[in-house]
Amino acid sequence: MSLIVQKFGGSSVSDAEGIKRVAKRVARTQAAGNEVVVVVSAMGDTTDELLDLAGQITASAPAREMDMLLSSGERISMSLLAMAINEEGATAQSFTGSQAGMITDAIHGKARIIDVSPHRIKTCIERGDIAIVAGFQGMTQDSNDVTTLGRGGSDTTAVALAAALDADVCEIYTDVDGVFTADPRVVPSAQKIDRISSEEMLELAASGAKILHLRCVEYARRFGVPLHVRSSFSTNEGTWVLPSPDDKIKIQEGEPLEQPIISGVAHDRSEAKVTILGVPDIPGKAAEIFGIVAGAHSNIDMIVQNVSTKGSGKTDISFTLPIVEGRDAIEALKAAQEQVGFENIDYDDQIGKLSLIGAGMRSNPGVSYKFFQALHDAGVNVDMISTSEIRISIVTHADLLDKAVRAVHAAFDLDGESNATIYGGTGR
């Protein structure tokens, strides 16, 4: 008997029919002899409707109240799903984030999980029932206030529960067949990846592949949770995201992980570039700037510090961050302009980021050359570069991004036969 955590997003439960379809799938999984815990997001448009209501009331809602409001969405979807599963002849009970023991910090709107105590979930599945858990939400430790986890929150809930329950697999249901070597909407010849290491998936997610949120992959990697990203519209195998052997944790079915040299190409249009001009070139200034940005709860991605112009005593620092966090970060920086002593700020949200991911990169010195040659041949200029052991990322102008993705995907022989039918066949 396996313990399986299944996560269904809002598009899978957008209406009564969707909820019934998910219920059948969950009931079948249990009937096949598994223990099942389900994590569910709010129904399709619920969150947007609630945000719209709040917008009619105020332009600046207190974050605590916004979390209280938004967390009602999963209560609706999870109780309806429990009803639908009962209608299938199985027994299900739904649990809020608080009831499921999802303890978070108190940063409303983007809370982080600090503990998971799923006593009630354990009792539920040990009794032979199916547990439905509200994704995206938790409760603060001290004040028992309701929090939400921010973007990708439901995926993170699912992985955190899977880790705490020592589940055999965490299945992330989505509207595509798995993780692809590139976004099939940009590269029609992109292929589904059957297996990928947590490490590579982490780089893919960090580089803008939308299918799994970075936090979820980080969590899965740290706790050795095998992920299975698959379509909620078919029973086909999707993409297995497996813990690396050196993460000293169980490998699904004990098989060795096959490592292709390059896993895929990811791209991201959700970031903006901030350049701080004329920063005093003295020790501690970069840390001071990044401290200010962190204080505004913004997540810095790529950083480039230009060499100090000789003799000026000044330098420029550029970094990227999510566009949605740009306003707060810029405000915080402007407020500290005098204290830090920089001259000006430049903000550009017309950028695109492209990343090439592959564990094989470490041992293949020709990768960088081929990568930049392909970009050059395609006429793509490069604004920023950042690398890790298994990733090369570049920033270019937003308009050039699609061309760049196709060029790099082709250069590394990732093109298969057109997968457009696979992708299009998912219907949504």
Added chain:
Amino acid sequence: MSLIVQKFGGSSVSDAEGIKRVAKRVARTQAAGNEVVVVVSAMGDTTDELLDLAGQITASAPAREMDMLLSSGERISMSLLAMAINEEGATAQSFTGSQAGMITDAIHGKARIIDVSPHRIKTCIERGDIAIVAGFQGMTQDSNDVTTLGRGGSDTTAVALAAALDADVCEIYTDVDGVFTADPRVVPSAQKIDRISSEEMLELAASGAKILHLRCVEYARRFGVPLHVRSSFSTNEGTWVLPSPDDKIKIQEGEPLEQPIISGVAHDRSEAKVTILGVPDIPGKAAEIFGIVAGAHSNIDMIVQNVSTKGSGKTDISFTLPIVEGRDAIEALKAAQEQVGFENIDYDDQIGKLSLIGAGMRSNPGVSYKFFQALHDAGVNVDMISTSEIRISIVTHADLLDKAVRAVHAAFDLDGESNATIYGGTGR
């Protein structure tokens, strides 16, 4: 400084405009130097929409999941109201039933409050903030499951909080100007009652006056909470429902309660009559029957046991109960037919109940005579009669009810100048 609990129903917060209007009123109450706790129901149609969604999934939802679903409604209204109050420049925080310490039994869908521990609400108002509490919902003591209190639940939440916080008054906001001597839609000359004892209000509520739910009035009477029933569309004084002097509790402003002989006429179309035919006329059979009905969680109202037909050893027992509880009660009785040994069941939901209420009745022997004379003159036949010290109730055919109400209202000189404009002026 007074501590005021204000309760607003779903029609007061049916949209963003309504929520803003309530927020202004709440903020003004605090600005006038009071501590304020607000209890709020779900927005207008929310509950119906959620029930409709559940109906698309299943015809027999588990009660626990139905409570989880319905309780999301108040989360939405209360967090929006907190936002709107913050927009008014005051500070408000919203609390679920569970956070507000509303502990109930585990009868989902019609849970009863067994304890109120409003530590967080106290802390909130002591800090100078306004506390918004979800009406209608609570949490079980043992399992921390979400419960709902059933009909009139938000009023009961408000009174229970007022009692636990030792509030000076519990204001129940409604869409009419207060409690009337009869339903103005039936008797246009009905007059607003300025003051009424808890005891009389209890009889009025039990007799079908819809403006306050029976449980709420019971609770207010037991804990000596002064109620003020008033319109959310005006600042006029409404009806004060004051604890009786012999309930040994504080009287608002120390004034003696003026007791008119007759307070008002209530009517009720929500009950059905059940007649159990051919019940063995031996001790304990009535208790057995009422035990079965109670086991189906139905609330019996009036009871009439006919005199045993001489020598038959059999008797008939009639009682009334809410129509919505009729099906469960009849099913439970039929299942026990052999055990109890009765011959048949008759069910009639085309009945109407009329009640005359007044503390003065106790010391005025002519009341009954005048009451039945008025009914007789109006051609109203009487099926069942039940009396208390301050109430006479009769059951007649549903079609005769309005005529009966007008006849009795006139006979006891309750008619004032037409209040139709007052009533109609509320607009909803």
